[in-house]
Amino acid sequence: MTTTTTDATKRPAAEPVEAVAAAAAASAAEPKRAKTALMHPNVKDGWFRETTAMWPGQAMSLEVDEILHVERSLFQDVLVFKSKTYGNVLVLDGVIQVTERDEMAYQEMIAHVPLNAHPNPRRVLVVGGGDGGVLREVVKHPSVESVTLCEIDEAVPRVSRMYLPTLAAGFDHPKVTVHIGDGFEFLKDKENEFDVIITDSSDPVGPAESLFQDTFFGLLHKALTPNGIICSQGECIWLHLDLISRVLATTRSIFATSSYAYISIPTYPCGTIGFILSSKEANKDFATPLRTLSTEEENQTYRYYNKELHRAVFQVPTFVRKAVEPKNE
Template sequence: MSLKRMVTMDSSEWFSEVSEQLWPGQCFSLKIKKVLHEERSKYQDIKILDTSSNDCSMSFTYGTVLVLDGIIQCTQRDEFAYQEMIAFLPLCSHPNPKKVLIVGGGDGGVAREVVKHPLVEEVHQVEIDDRVVELSKKYLPFMACGFDSHKLQLTIGDGFEYMKQREGEFDVIITDSSDPVGPAKSLFNESYFGLAKKALKPNGIICSQGGSLWVDETLVKDTLSHIRKHFPVTGYGIASVPSYPCGQIGFFIASLNENTKLNEPSKVFSSEEVDRLKLRYYTTEIHRTAFTLPRYAAKLLH
């Protein structure tokens, strides 16, 4: 069970992310300036925290932070690393990603990145919790600006039901889920990837949040095994995100095209294009190296 804790240390209030189920024996804590909002939606506990500092000498703060069911989803300081990688790894692995589906991603960050891609013409997003969307628009406008694009059509609803009705429609499906506890656990099951396969066009690609090998190598290995039952080409890429457990997050990525080389992007961006797209983490070089895993990880996932 995931726990959420506000504790006092040295006359200051801190938020500590504690989960004996997901990362037993460790936690990550942030000093809180102010709790901006908290409520219980129909689906989950939502907190939005301000971790900025009044001390101008302290530059290392995480800004505005979104917490769902006691688990940090994104922080203003480092969210771009996750959003860019989960979007551009699959988009740039596909030769012509015209139509994209985003499952989850209620903060708008993935949508913000997907609509940047020059070949993307149409983006459909399905998010189950409308309160995450509305609160992100108010407190996380630097991410929720993704909802403003003319390319995007947002649906509030269940991703499973949405995909069941859209067979063979999408070039790329991106699943921006929370961690595999509670309702989100179903997004890591074999049945989910089978459903995603049916919703893809013939050569389609999927990409999903993949947890961290450092804290749950069994989940990563098992989930990749589920995906391999439906896709001929699979991979696991990594990125550095300091506010996530152990500072690293992974991505499951798979293609129906057996000729896809995930570590060699179909779309190569020049340095000028990267700047024009306002990318701060993703580059073609980062794409290639994302799939170069430490030796123990490569052997484990072989």
């Protein structure tokens, strides 16, 4: 992995052996202080509780074993806790982003559906995705030559490396380059550069708000190669159908083809999350994977994705179909 934000640091001069020994003896003589337990306003009586205006009238709760990390970054509130049943959990601005137990559902599907729908993905961009999970999945594709991740908040990859190592393993692949900065700004000078762009964003509030705007999709279109594909986080069919319909109207005004898919994942709102796929290619069939593995190979490579599921996620309930179908059909 390479990164554009690493600064060199200087080592302090070594201290004399006598001074080090004296300091160690003094430290040993001091009474041991009890570790102060971390606190967070979303954790009360041993339970994390997620409430937000994005899904009014309902809440998501997980029992907390231990609060591991609390900080306020330059952009958002960052919380990591060890849960009783879902492993370590990353929370940004009070909303669950990743749990160790079910993360593979989101990471695998947002990566492998667009990549396997593309005939030959070589250059890939991930906007957001600072936990590293999407990177981990993208580099499984032999055709991929380079993956660039653009994450606005340096705290997310830093904290992920500390507490979510199975996701952060994606950062260590030699094909990966990490850019810490705004995805909107990063894309302004990119043209005909990426075969697949994955927008792994949080909800359209706070740092991710610009990633749902018309101008951002215009930048994505410009940055794609002629048969390129984008895959964006597409919210929840039970809560955000109007938003989904509006975003699809936007992408269809910019791209030749757009489609909607959704998956099951228990710790996201209502247990589902969607994806919006768009391409410059007219009548693009996203639901048919162009490369497949045998069942044995799938069992070795994936925990959630498979070729049958790839096709199935584009089959949506009737009330959703009415909202996401092109209006001229």
